[in-house]
Amino acid sequence: MIKIENIQKSFGDNHILKGISTQFEKGKTNLIIGQSGSGKTVLMKCLLGLYEIDEGHIFFDQKDYQNLDADGKMDIRRELGMVFQGSALFDSMTVIENVSFPLKMFTDQSESEMQDRAAAVLKRVNLKQEAFKRFPDEISGGMQKRVAIARAIVMNPNYLFCDEPNSGLDPKSAMIIDNLIQEITQEYNITTVINTHDMNSVMEIGDKILFLKDGYKEWEGSNKEIFKTDNEAVSSFVYSSDLFKKVREVYLKS
């Protein structure tokens, strides 16, 4: 579980996060949504420790990240897995080398143990064995996302972060990736936080949705509640297309 309290973050005079508080539950897919410039990416980078927050607290299962010493912060970091928007695979390494990289860095496993573990998680994300020895630029975007997910979960993290995990993918691949993330979240019982613009993801896997507007928390709830919300900002963002307006109407009627 990740709990954030009154997070404030500014870059010079630009006040980005204005006192956000919420809680991301374990075993659930938590989505952060909002328009471009609403502070989603900054919030995620604060959670990942890539940005220092100006005020507030981030608790990783009761541990206050701000009050931890360097070693404590490092221990938390090793419990994080991250899937970047562009996958961020190391292009000088093969698929299996990318996945076994965190094992090489932080465990004392033998080469064969590392290979077995990497192969197991790659199979879990449904990647075919013939792709294991290929380099990232030799596989498709969807496969790259799977490899990125495999690399993120290879160390059995407690927290999984995904930045726009299905951007640049065709609708079918996007749905597969969404479902894969949800399955892994439940199977490994981890706290998953996803930064997304994709309304299909919101409808399909949004166990909890946090809607940001201009650096404030505008709304939070589940994908069931988002259909019924009367919050204007949420409605105009989520139901901006006719298709989703109709989906909402049908849902509310049923």
Added chain:
Amino acid sequence: MKHLAAIGRYMIMLKEVFKKPTKKSIMKSLIYKEIDELIFGSLGIVIFISFFIGGVVAIQTALNLENPLIPKSLIGFATRQSVILEFAPTLTSIVLAGKIGSFITSSIGTMRVTEQIDALEVMGVNPLNYLVYPKIIALLMYPFIIAIAMYMGVLGGYSAINIAELSTSTDFIEGIRLDFDPYHVTYAFIKTIVFAFLLATIPSYHGYYMKGGALDVGKASTTAFVWTTIVIIVMNYVLTQLILG
């Protein structure tokens, strides 16, 4: 003010490079990889440039020796001195600021643009130690390149003189041996070690702290080349004053 801030950030970067070391077994393989790419990968161009520069220095010296009272052995002497003191350590370093420097900036810059550096950081790896430290260690072998450049420069001079029949081999070899001061080689290698450190760290700085997209990687590479060259030239002056002055 902007440049002062950049110097400060460069110093902070250097401090970070030596903090939180990467696992020994991984670091060892990274160092071998960098030696292969930065040192052995540069040998071809260094041999080529040094050979022809040595040849040009010898020919120009020979063509300017019109006075029959000046011995022909001066051609070998001038070639040796020019190559050992300046052409091998300084000119080779400027050429490699283009080759090695732009490679380092573009490879680290691309990792920055494609979030690979963020990925390292999130995993709990110190990206600066992982990316820059092996380059610094690999470039400790840089004097090896410069020693080859010295040899090839003198060989180039010897070959050019013989091909153009501007002097005899005996005179040239006598000139090479004339008043040889081993301290000049020491001076050249001291310079080389400093230049190697600059070659590893300045392009790394420009790649690591770059912002933007693919186009900015190219711009960062150019900036890195310009600044590495400027700092090498300034340090060349400072070290010459300190060591030989």
